[in-house]
Amino acid sequence: MDNVACKWLSYAERDVKRAKVMLRENDPGASTFFSQQAAEKALKAILVSHGINPPRTHSIEYLLDMVRGLGVNVSGLEEAEILTDYAVESRYPDFGEEPSEEEAERALTIAEMVVSFAKDYLARRGLKC
Secondary structure (H helix, E strand, O other), X not given: OHHHHHHHHHHHHHHHXXXXXXXXXXXXXXHHHHHHHHHHHHHHHHHHHOOOOOOOOOOHHHHHHHHHXXXXXXXXXXXXXXXXXXXXXXXXXXXXXXXXXXXXXXXXXXXXXXXXXXXXXXXXXXXXX
């Protein structure tokens, strides 16, 4: 499971890079999508490190609850719950307005925080990702 957890984390890190590129390319919708994906995959890396098959969900709130259920202190990450809407809404034209550049920057900051948290957590568990 260690290699699988690290793979989830590497995918999360890759999505942070993609979010940055999309922000530079003036595509805040794509940027927010990749920020959501990064946070989702980072939280799933924590679950996998405990031998839990990650659920097929985009709900950051649900994933945070699962991680919290493992006894992991996720206080300070609650703001990441706002990323859930970007999993779908930012990809389709009939789901409302496209996110603004400011929203994309905020989403990226939050995603980086979640990915950093997961990386530190896995390192404390002895995983060298």
